[in-house]
Amino acid sequence: MSGTNSITGRDAISGLVLAGGRGTRMGNVDKGLQPFGGATMAAQVAARLAPQVAAIAISANRNLDAYAGFGVPVWPDDTPGFPGPLAGLATGLRRCETDYLLSAPCDSPFLPADLAARLQRGLVEAGADAAVAVTEEDGRRRVHPVFCLAKRGLAPLVDAYLAEGGRRMDGWHARARVAEVLFEDGGAFRNINTLDELRALDHGASGKPRLDEVARCVDGYDPEALPVRDAQRIIGEFVAPVRAVEQVALRAALGRVLARDIVSPINVPAHDNSAMDGYALRGADLLPAAPLRLAVAGIAYAGRPFEGAVQPGQCVRIMTGAVMPAGCDSVVPQECVSVEEAAHGKNVLLAPGAIRAGDNRRLAGEDLAVGGVALAKGRVVRPSDLGLMASLGVAEVPVQRRLRVAFFSTGDELRSIGQALEEGCVYDSNRYTIYGMLQRLGCDVIDMGVVRDDPQALESALRDACENADAIITSGGVSVGAADYTRDIMARLGDVAFWKLAMRPGRPLAFGRIASNGRSAFLFGLPGNPVAVMVSFYFFARAALLRMMGADAPLPLLRARSLDTIRKKPGRTEFQRAVLARGADGQAEVRITGAQGSGILRSMSEANCMVVLHDEQGNVQAGEMVDVVVFEGLV
Numbered sequence: 092m093s094g095t096n097s098i099t100g101r102d103a104i105s106g107l108v109l110a111g112g113r114g115t116r117m118g119n120v121d122k123g124l125q126p127f128g129g130a131t132m133a134a135q136v137a138a139r140l141a142p143q144v145a146a147i148a149i150s151a152n153r154n155l156d157a158y159a160g161f162g163v164p165v166w167p168d169d170t171p172g173f174p175g176p177l178a179g180l181a182t183g184l185r186r187c188e189t190d191y192l193l194s195a196p197c198d199s200p201f202l203p204a205d206l207a208a209r210l211q212r213g214l215v216e217a218g219a220d221a222a223v224a225v226t227e228e229d230g231r232r233r234v235h236p237v238f239c240l241a242k243r244g245l246a247p248l249v250d251a252y253l254a255e256g257g258r259r260m261d262g263w264h265a266r267a268r269v270a271e272v273l274f275e276d277g278g279a280f281r282n283i284n285t286l287d288e289l290r291a292l293d294h295g296a297s298g299k300p301r302l303d304e305v306a307r308c309v310d311g312y313d314p315e316a317l318p319v320r321d322a323q324r325i326i327g328e329f330v331a332p333v334r335a336v337e338q339v340a341l342r343a344a345l346g347r348v349l350a351r352d353i354v355s356p357i358n359v360p361a362h363d364n365s366a367m368d369g370y371a372l373r374g375a376d377l378l379p380a381a382p383l384r385l386a387v388a389g390i391a392y393a394g395r396p397f398e399g400a401v402q403p404g405q406c407v408r409i410m411t412g413a414v415m416p417a418g419c420d421s422v423v424p425q426e427c428v429s430v431e432e433a434a435h436g437k438n439v440l441l442a443p444g445a446i447r448a449g450d451n452r453r454l455a456g457e458d459l460a461v462g463g464v465a466l467a468k469g470r471v472v473r474p475s476d477l478g479l480m481a482s483l484g485v486a487e488v489p490v491q492r493r494l495r496v497a498f499f500s501t502g503d504e505l506r507s508i509g510q511a512l513e514e515g516c517v518y519d520s521n522r523y524t525i526y527g528m529l530q531r532l533g534c535d536v537i538d539m540g541v542v543r544d545d546p547q548a549l550e551s552a553l554r555d556a557c558e559n560a561d562a563i564i565t566s567g568g569v570s571v572g573a574a575d576y577t578r579d580i581m582a583r584l585g586d587v588a589f590w591k592l593a594m595r596p597g598r599p600l601a602f603g604r605i606a607s608n609g610r611s612a613f614l615f616g617l618p619g620n621p622v623a624v625m626v627s628f629y630f631f632a633r634a635a636l637l638r639m640m641g642a643d644a645p646l647p648l649l650r651a652r653s654l655d656t657i658r659k660k661p662g663r664t665e666f667q668r669a670v671l672a673r674g675a676d677g678q679a680e681v682r683i684t685g686a687q688g689s690g691i692l693r694s695m696s697e698a699n700c701m702v703v704l705h706d707e708q709g710n711v712q713a714g715e716m717v718d719v720v721v722f723e724g725l726v
């Protein structure tokens with residue numbers, strides 16, 4: 092092994108988020124649970140630590156249920172009375188199961204991504220028992236003793252210092268060998284002390300750049316003609332996963348996003364076993380050119396093994412799934428032998444070449460080996476995964492908590508089902524398509540109805556949504572019409588960009604993050620036209636929401652032959668509704684559903700897929716291959 096991980100490796104380190112303080116400077120609020128960056132401060136710190144260590148725990152003394160919701164162990168101080176972060180460290184050292192413990196405070200969400208590796212290297216190089224981070228500001232060294240990598244064996248020493256009444260985080264340093272490791276980026280250790288500071292940081296970016304900073308990284312960024320892939324990239328970089336984990340019963344994990352790798356606690360199968368009903372034998376007994384006669388020494392059923400050892404010249408009657416008897420490594424199916432009665436019981440006769448040594452045996456661990464990753468985090472759990480986890484005896488599964496998404500439609504012309512349809516009005520259909528798409532994505536939905544084209548009503552709906560949801564989806568009002576107030580209000584509440592996308596349908600799109608009363612939410616202001624709303628959802632909101640859920644589910648693209656000639660201007664992406672079928676030659680063919688107006692929802696229902704004509708593409712001739720996204724299996 093080489094590199095920083097070779098010294099002891101992240102497997103030797105547990106991470107501890109120190110969230111057990113009184114939060115005095117924040118008005119006694121529980122600092123770790125303050126919303127930040129689409130999650131909470133402690134969750135952000137845990138998320139930054141998690142990839143650096145083998146396991147995470149949280150030191151907390153209040154709101155233990157809320158912390159338990161993170162899906163990691165929560166350790167209240169063993170010493171009563173909120174004695175400070177050192178008590179958290181002491182408790183952590185006592186409880187941690189790895190050789191090293193790395194602490195970090197819950198109010199430092201920007202901590203370095205290589206904190207563990209560098210402290211570990213410093214510790215080993217200095218032959219020390221602990222290592223702490225140091226920065227230099229204006230030529231002055233500043234030690235950050237709360238960012239501490241300590242050997243578990245230090246527990247008695249720290250306990251003794253606490254028992255003497257010592258409270259300082261670095262008060263015990265003189266009694267041990269503590270290495271100081273210099274980090275160049277002082278900002279990474281920045282901590283957030285007041286609610287105002289928290290809001291200021293969270294409002295704009297939560298340690299991430301502002302939207303315009305992200306957008307500027309796109310070559311020739313033009314909000315009036317933004318290519319689809321640039322918009323997708325900006326959105327992907329701007330949204331952040333909402334990290335909160337819950338344990339659910341196995342069946343309830345269906346459709347949910349795995350929050351952690353599922354590691355196999357056992358070998359599956361647990362033993363070598365038979366793949367056939369037949370006779371288990373010793374491969375070494377097989378004769379290449381002559382028939383073989385074996386005495387049947389006993390019988391092995393699935394769940395009821397044969398206990399004895401099989402001697403040369405013997406075999407065991409065996410059923411599919413039964414454990415291979417000791418000494419046997421092959422199974423001959425019963426169809427391939429003849430059985431004869433003998434004085435002492437039964438014999439079986441095999442023709443030469445009936446099987447080879449090792450045939451029809453399933454090896455222990457061939458499906459899953461103990462310690463192997465059976466399912467990777469980020470996976471959306473499917474029925475086969477439920478079965479796989481059941482085969483491992485997994486009763487409860489850590490999943491990401493469901494994303495809460497609030498949505499509403501805007502427009503004075505909209506009527507809800509059950510209302511009279513006056514002159515010039517239309518029934519609100521977007522709320523139903525959005526509802527359907529969100530449901531199938533596995534979100535918790537908050538349907539906020541229709542909001543009138545009235546600035547006050549819009550502002551209060553947006554604030555309400557922001558305070559109650561992780562993401563907000565609106566439809567309508569993002570273009571340039573005289574009643575399109577949505578734009579102004581969205582812009583006033585946060586960091587929102589208005590784009591005209593180089594695509595059809597779904598040209599206008601608002602995207603960003605808004606904040607209200609210390610809470611923030613990602614916002615997707617989709618265009619009002621009923622097909623545009625669906626296309627924008629599928630090609631922008633879907634991936635972003637999945638990313639927020641911590642899911643890894645790229646959109647599968649197929650290729651199919653176009654039956655139509657399609658007129659298409661290069662320089663924009665077009666999404667055409669179409670029907671995919673198998674042609675006479677067995678190959679996939681696609682036919683456009685006809686008129687593609689962005690208000691024609693019927694053609695969306697008739698379609699079973701969308702043809703994606705990319706930016707650079709021009710006219711398509713009948714018979715040419717095109718990219719297709721199928722609806723089924725999408726959401």
Ligand SMILES: Nc1nc2c(c(=O)[nH]1)N[C@H]1C(S)=C(S)[C@@H](COP(=O)(O)OP(=O)(O)OC[C@H]3O[C@@H](n4cnc5c(N)ncnc54)[C@H](O)[C@@H]3O)O[C@H]1N2
Pocket residue numbers: 500501502504505517518519520521522566567568569570571572575597598599617618619620621623689
């Ligand atoms: N001068 C310009 N006009 C328009 C442009 C443009 O660039 N310059 N873009 C057009 C495009 S493309 C679209 S898409 C729409 C988007 O407009 P808005 O997002 O402002 O949406 P509205 O004006 O509110 O509504 C558009 C259309 O959709 C109907 N609608 C709205 N909500 C619903 C709903 N919930 N259920 C059913 N139908 C709905 C609404 O009645 C309008 O017919 O702007 C173009 N104009």
Ligand code: MOO
Pocket residue numbers: 594595596597598599618620622623689690
């Ligand atoms: O998004 Mo608009 O519907 O392109 O017409």
Ligand SMILES: [Mg+2]
Pocket residue numbers: 567568569570571572575619
């Ligand atoms: Mg409009």
